[in-house]
Amino acid sequence: MLATTALALLACTGGVAAQWTSPPVFPSPNITGAGGWEDALEKARTFLKQLSTDEKTGIVTGTPGPCVGNIAPIARLNFSGLCLQDGPLAIRQAVYASVFSAGLSAAASWDRSLTHERGALMAAEFKGKGSHIALGPVVGPLGRSPFGGRNWEGFSPDSYLSGALVEETVLGMQSVGVQACTKHYIGNEQEIQRNPESVDGVTVEAISSNIDDKTMHETYLWPFANAVKAGSASIMCSYNRINGSYGCQNSKTLNGLLKTELGFQGYVMSDWGATHSGVDAITSGLDMNMPGGIDFTESEHSYFGANITTSINNGSIPEERLDDMILRVMTPYFYLKQDQGYPGVDKTTNGLGFFPAANYKYNFQLTALVDVRDDHAKSIRELGAAGTVLLKNTNNALPLKQPKNIGVFGNDAADLTQGLYTGVSVQHPGLENGNYDIGTLPVGGGSGTGRFTYVVPPLDAIKAKGDSYGALVQYITDNYAITNGALRSIAPSPPDVCIVFLKSWASEGDDRETLIAEFNSTSVVTSVAQLCPNTVVVLHGASPNVLPWKDNANITAILAAHMPGQETGNAIADILWGNINPSGKLPYTIADQESDYAKNLVNSTELQNSKDPNAWQANFTEGNLIDYKEFDAENKSVAYEFGFGLSYTTFELSDIKVSLSAQNASRTPSSSAKILPGGNVDLWAILANVTATVKNTGGVLGATVPQLYLSLPASESGEGTPLRSLRGFDKISLGAGETATVNFPLMRRDLSFWDTGAQTWRLPSGVIGVDIGFSSRDLKLKGSITV
Numbered sequence: 001m002l003a004t005t006a007l008a009l010l011a012c013t014g015g016v017a018a019q020w021t022s023p024p025v026f027p028s029p030n031i032t033g034a035g036g037w038e039d040a041l042e043k044a045r046t047f048l049k050q051l052s053t054d055e056k057t058g059i060v061t062g063t064p065g066p067c068v069g070n071i072a073p074i075a076r077l078n079f080s081g082l083c084l085q086d087g088p089l090a091i092r093q094a095v096y097a098s099v100f101s102a103g104l105s106a107a108a109s110w111d112r113s114l115t116h117e118r119g120a121l122m123a124a125e126f127k128g129k130g131s132h133i134a135l136g137p138v139v140g141p142l143g144r145s146p147f148g149g150r151n152w153e154g155f156s157p158d159s160y161l162s163g164a165l166v167e168e169t170v171l172g173m174q175s176v177g178v179q180a181c182t183k184h185y186i187g188n189e190q191e192i193q194r195n196p197e198s199v200d201g202v203t204v205e206a207i208s209s210n211i212d213d214k215t216m217h218e219t220y221l222w223p224f225a226n227a228v229k230a231g232s233a234s235i236m237c238s239y240n241r242i243n244g245s246y247g248c249q250n251s252k253t254l255n256g257l258l259k260t261e262l263g264f265q266g267y268v269m270s271d272w273g274a275t276h277s278g279v280d281a282i283t284s285g286l287d288m289n290m291p292g293g294i295d296f297t298e299s300e301h302s303y304f305g306a307n308i309t310t311s312i313n314n315g316s317i318p319e320e321r322l323d324d325m326i327l328r329v330m331t332p333y334f335y336l337k338q339d340q341g342y343p344g345v346d347k348t349t350n351g352l353g354f355f356p357a358a359n360y361k362y363n364f365q366l367t368a369l370v371d372v373r374d375d376h377a378k379s380i381r382e383l384g385a386a387g388t389v390l391l392k393n394t395n396n397a398l399p400l401k402q403p404k405n406i407g408v409f410g411n412d413a414a415d416l417t418q419g420l421y422t423g424v425s426v427q428h429p430g431l432e433n434g435n436y437d438i439g440t441l442p443v444g445g446g447s448g449t450g451r452f453t454y455v456v457p458p459l460d461a462i463k464a465k466g467d468s469y470g471a472l473v474q475y476i477t478d479n480y481a482i483t484n485g486a487l488r489s490i491a492p493s494p495p496d497v498c499i500v501f502l503k504s505w506a507s508e509g510d511d512r513e514t515l516i517a518e519f520n521s522t523s524v525v526t527s528v529a530q531l532c533p534n535t536v537v538v539l540h541g542a543s544p545n546v547l548p549w550k551d552n553a554n555i556t557a558i559l560a561a562h563m564p565g566q567e568t569g570n571a572i573a574d575i576l577w578g579n580i581n582p583s584g585k586l587p588y589t590i591a592d593q594e595s596d597y598a599k600n601l602v603n604s605t606e607l608q609n610s611k612d613p614n615a616w617q618a619n620f621t622e623g624n625l626i627d628y629k630e631f632d633a634e635n636k637s638v639a640y641e642f643g644f645g646l647s648y649t650t651f652e653l654s655d656i657k658v659s660l661s662a663q664n665a666s667r668t669p670s671s672s673a674k675i676l677p678g679g680n681v682d683l684w685a686i687l688a689n690v691t692a693t694v695k696n697t698g699g700v701l702g703a704t705v706p707q708l709y710l711s712l713p714a715s716e717s718g719e720g721t722p723l724r725s726l727r728g729f730d731k732i733s734l735g736a737g738e739t740a741t742v743n744f745p746l747m748r749r750d751l752s753f754w755d756t757g758a759q760t761w762r763l764p765s766g767v768i769g770v771d772i773g774f775s776s777r778d779l780k781l782k783g784s785i786t787v
């Protein structure tokens with residue numbers, strides 16, 4: 001239904017059906033150091049002058065070493081090389097390191113300052129272990145499909161929310177001197193067929209994300225612009241194709257959108273094995289090939305390395321291009337002062353990586369084991385609670401009032417039972433990674449996971465709470481037992497409260513098959529609710545999930561607890577007992593049922609068996625209308641809308657005021673304005689402020705998130721314009737009865753639409769609707785802006 005409408009609309013605006021080719025954009029722009037990197041660029045130039053030919057290609061080609069990615073040291077120049085490590089929520093494989101909350105939890109907190117702190121603390125651990133570059137944060141996938149296997153690594157399908165949080169994360173990470181690598185650029189919205197596959201000897205190419213120019217700017221490129229503005233040292237190009245051309249050799253996305261339009265000054269690094277050519281990739285804008293070799297574990301055979309020298313000699317790559325690649329790699333290194341006493345790579349890293357030590361070609365200097373966890377657990381616990389969303393709370397079931405008899409049920413309540421690291425496959429039929437039955441799910445799998453030193457399971461945290469006042473805690477963590485009669489063992493029965501823990505796995509490499517929590521969750525919940533008229537359900541793991549039992553009257557409270565990391569149990573206990581008032585808001589939509597979502601996932605048995613090299617095509621015909629924008633466009637009811645979340649107190653909004661910086665601003669950013677990282681500087685100028693008053697009208701301290709949505713006039717911005725788009729939010733903590741003013745600064749970009757014909761952002765001349773509320777559908781105040 002939606003797809004048909006959107007197709008018709010696109011055809012209507014564009015006049016012709018999309019052709020899905022990627023226009024050539026050459027040559028690759030040079031780094032200029034614009035935006036504060038000028039001095040560092042000079043240091044990089046001095047460094048470059050001293051390099052031999054082999055050393056030059058070594059700076060841009062990965063080599064086997066102790067880290068997940070390695071750039072060779074040059075002892076002669078006192079250059080220790082570069083150590084690149086996964087990932088977006090922890091220094092993945094390292095020992096004695098913390099596992100933080102996933103991006104999904106940060107998104108659900110809607111808290112810029114906690115997100116910034118998460119970035120800084122995480123990066124401090126990378127630095128402590130001698131890693132120069134952290135392979136995160138993630139804003140691709142953005143979350144086009146609710147089934148996307150890696151959505152949880154990033155933030156939200158809303159580009160504005162993702163943009164705000166990626167900006168804070170990059171700033172936080174780089175504030176401690178670690179290079180951020182914002183990934184995966186771009187259109188990496190599904191895992192299935194993300195890479196080419198061989199079918200009976202025929203190479204079937206990776207999926208092509210076919211994205212029109214308007215959707216590219218208004219949705220998928222948007223958060224990358226924030227990351228570039230924040231100074232992200234590197235951007236990782238993705239496995240998929242865009243309009244038929246691979247992410248790491250697409251000159252339109254790399255030379256054009258990223259390096260020209262957004263003024264990106266850092267380097268583009270390939271995802272692992274995403275390089276499919278030498279000359280084409282380099283001229284199209286790829287600056288660093290990871291992990292280096294065509295075969296993952298070596299670098300003898302590389303599209304880069306010695307092939308770059310050959311390509312320069314035979315005239316297919318100008319030497320200036322190689323020089324620019326090196327300057328782009330080295331400038332952030334000098335800018336972040338990584339040349340000035342950076343910690344060495346922890347020796348335990350050796351042997352954790354995927355390179356056999358026998359393949360090392362360089363002598364990497366390793367230092368002693370270091371425990372980098374510091375007191376980070378405190379902040380992890382805080383963000384874990386802040387990223388928990390209270391969806392239902394009948395008769396103030398929560399917070400708990402010191403119940404004497406507590407039941408804890410479900411496989412997600414228990415401690416891990418198959419090891420502290422899911423990065424190693426479990427050799428057991430039917431089991432893969434962390435998707436096994438009994439054991440809590442604090443974060444997802446794949447390269448975005450982390451190695452735990454400990455996990456506080458929900459059951460342990462609840463036992464500790466119960467013990468503190470002499471409560472009885474009864475529990476069953478085997479879902480099969482729960483649904484097959486073991487509830488009869490509970491006595492006295494029913495408990496005062498029954499807390500059910502469910503989980504949903506997701507991992508890099510595959511997409512989700514269902515949006516219902518796994519391991520017979522529906523039966524587990526209904527079995528417990530049958531026994532217990534005060535049942536609280538907690539969901540951990542990937543989101544969104546649909547909740548078929550949500551209206552069951554015995555289910556008094558529901559919490560979407562996401563992926564809180566190592567302090568998961570403490571974080572949920574803080575919420576359950578009211579030590580922390582829930583303030584998380586959904587960064588996505590929960591539909592009534594799975595089939596209400598546009599699936600936006602390309603997959604079928606026929607495709608899986610196809611030998612057509614171009615069989616896999618994902619036409620993004622829904623345009624900007626993903627997640628709540630889709631549901632709003634169709635006026636479709638939802639279970640819990642984007643932006644929704646309850647509190648143990650109540651809030652009120654009043655008194656909306658709009659102030660404009662200037663009447664009659666020019667319709668487009670000045671074409672003579674500077675292009676700094678993030679793009680034309682005019683786009684980031686504040687043209688208006690909207691303010692409102694928020695009051696805590698309840699009895700306890702709490703935080704809320706007033707949200708501002710804009711409605712651009714579709715008559716100007718075109719068909720497919722979202723009914724409302726988030727363009728402001730702020731997390732405000734208030735004591736009982738307290739009042740504050742919330743300010744939503746609106747930049748030119750926030751008020752503009754992308755004018756494809758003119759290739760620029762344009763302010764509409766008509767009226768822009770303004771709504772302020774506590775969710776995308778709980779809109780309290782109305783106003784308008786005419787710029």
Ligand SMILES: *[C@@H]1O[C@H](CO)[C@@H](O)[C@H](O)[C@H]1NC(C)=O
Nearest residue numbers: 017018019020210617618619
């Ligand atoms: C994708 O778009 C192309 C060009 O408009 C069209 O030929 C093709 O049929 C579309 N594919 C799907 C699966 O809709």
Ligand SMILES: *[C@@H]1O[C@H](CO)[C@@H](O)[C@H](O)[C@H]1NC(C)=O
Nearest residue numbers: 018019020022212213243252
């Ligand atoms: C992809 O094709 C669409 C339709 O022709 C076009 O609007 C868009 O700019 C192209 N994008 C890229 C990255 O080539």
Ligand SMILES: *[C@@H]1O[C@H](CO)[C@@H](O)[C@H](O)[C@H]1NC(C)=O
Nearest residue numbers: 027028029030320321323324
């Ligand atoms: C990049 O700079 C070099 C000089 O270092 C120059 O020869 C080349 O033309 C420049 N390339 C571009 C695209 O500006």
Ligand SMILES: *[C@@H]1O[C@H](CO)[C@@H](O)[C@H](O)[C@H]1NC(C)=O
Nearest residue numbers: 300301302303304305306307
């Ligand atoms: C050069 O690239 C080709 C693939 O195009 C590869 O087979 C070969 O091993 C490379 N040579 C070197 C020295 O890496």
Ligand SMILES: *[C@@H]1O[C@H](CO)[C@@H](O)[C@H](O)[C@H]1NC(C)=O
Nearest residue numbers: 278279307308310311314316
């Ligand atoms: C130049 O060398 C590169 C790397 O070996 C090769 O891929 C390319 O085809 C060569 N081009 C010419 C014109 O010989």
Ligand SMILES: *[C@@H]1O[C@H](CO)[C@@H](O)[C@H](O)[C@H]1NC(C)=O
Nearest residue numbers: 077078080338339340341342
């Ligand atoms: C080499 O680098 C270290 C910091 O990593 C610095 O302390 C030292 O002074 C440098 N030596 C030279 C000769 O530049």
Ligand SMILES: *[C@@H]1O[C@H](CO)[C@@H](O)[C@H](O)[C@H]1NC(C)=O
Nearest residue numbers: 479480483484519520523524
């Ligand atoms: C799922 O729950 C049903 C009860 O609704 C039970 O009969 C069945 O054994 C359970 N299956 C598993 C695999 O736990």
Ligand SMILES: *[C@@H]1O[C@H](CO)[C@@H](O)[C@H](O)[C@H]1NC(C)=O
Nearest residue numbers: 529530531532533552553554
């Ligand atoms: C709710 O709990 C009561 C027991 O207190 C039980 O009799 C009733 O069947 C339960 N309702 C549902 C829908 O499970």
Ligand SMILES: *[C@@H]1O[C@H](CO)[C@@H](O)[C@H](O)[C@H]1NC(C)=O
Nearest residue numbers: 510511512513603604605608
């Ligand atoms: C993709 O399709 C294959 C073949 O039909 C199926 O086995 C698999 O479960 C599908 N994957 C997802 C995530 O839907």
Ligand SMILES: *[C@@H]1O[C@H](CO)[C@@H](O)[C@H](O)[C@H]1NC(C)=O
Nearest residue numbers: 632633634635636637638723
């Ligand atoms: C949206 O649906 C509601 C009922 O669910 C209806 O009252 C309202 O008029 C609809 N709005 C539009 C614009 O169709």
Ligand SMILES: *[C@@H]1O[C@H](CO)[C@@H](O)[C@H](O)[C@H]1NC(C)=O
Nearest residue numbers: 659660661686687688689745
């Ligand atoms: C908007 O608010 C900012 C502070 O956030 C202030 O610096 C600026 O002057 C205000 N601009 C207008 C137009 O009110």
Ligand SMILES: *[C@@H]1O[C@H](CO)[C@@H](O)[C@H](O)[C@H]1NC(C)=O
Nearest residue numbers: 663664665666667668765787
């Ligand atoms: C707005 O500005 C344009 C040119 O920038 C000018 O032509 C027009 O008269 C102005 N309108 C008002 C109401 O000032």
